[in-house]
Amino acid sequence: MQRKAYVPGVAALLVALLAGCTGGSSDGGSTDDSNPGDSGTASAAAQPGKYRTLPEPCSAVDHDTLDSLLPGIRQITDEDQREKAYEGEATLTYDTDRKVGCRWKVASTDASDRLLVDFERVVSYDNSVSDDAEAQELFATKQTAADLPEPTSSDSASESSSGADSSPGASSSASSSASSTGSADPSSSPSGSASSSATPADLQPRTLSDLGDEAFLDDALSGSGSTVQQRTVTVAFRTSNVIVTIQYEEQPATVGTVPDSKEMQDRARKLAAQLADTLGG
Secondary structure: OHHHHHHHHHHHHHHHHHHHHHHHHHHHHHHHHHHHHHHHHHHHHOOOOOOOOOOOHHHOOOHHHHHHHOHHHHHOOOHHHHHHHHHOEEOOOOOOOOEEEEEEEEEOOOEEEEEEEEEEEOOOOOOOOOHHHHHHHHHHHHHHHHOOOOOOOHHHHHHHHHHHHHOHHHHHHHHHHHHHOOOOOHHHOOOHHHHHHHOOHHHOOEEEOOOOOEEEEEEEEEOOOOOOOEEEEEEEEEEOOEEEEEEEEEEEOOOOOOOOHHHHHHHHHHHHHHHHHHHOO
């Protein structure tokens, strides 16, 4: 009888042990179920970029556009030399699927003009970061390096004209003003009032809202009234995982001549719009 009374106790102990094992298995099961979900979320976030290839850069700019940007081409009388000038020169690259570019340089009787067009396709090697997100971060770094004046929105650019001398592009605009009025050294005096009165706010370095997913324009003038001045207009924009950079330079043939900011900006922005259409973005 005593042995029969002991059996139910053992059975109860076994039931308790089995219940504990079942609970541990259940907890472990929920942990395992969460892993596939987390992995799926990371995979969904790291989407490939829209672009898998890049255009041929030296063929991306048509002859009419080159005639506008590089007036010296039309002054080349030798047909072979003129055709070679249209062709441009491809920039050195080690991976044409990731980065390509082309440059043109033409001299005219009035000035020397240079044009560089660069395409970069951004690819993320982090499974948790998409190509677009990687490109966006790279573009932000590029825009920060341009040191645009505040505010960067073209809608409120007129409000920032009084503080435009805080950026290199704006300072160069002030230099343009000072040199055109005969000042020997524009950096020797405050440039805020000069830049705001001589350079329209809508020509200051700024972000652009009508180009790609994001874009900016920089405008810098080097030299002074006593030396030949060179203006460099840069337009950069991002469309998905491709970053396009246009660098347009003009150096007059004579001292005292200042390259026209509006004219150069208009030409560079027109080319940027054409390239954006070519990319389909």
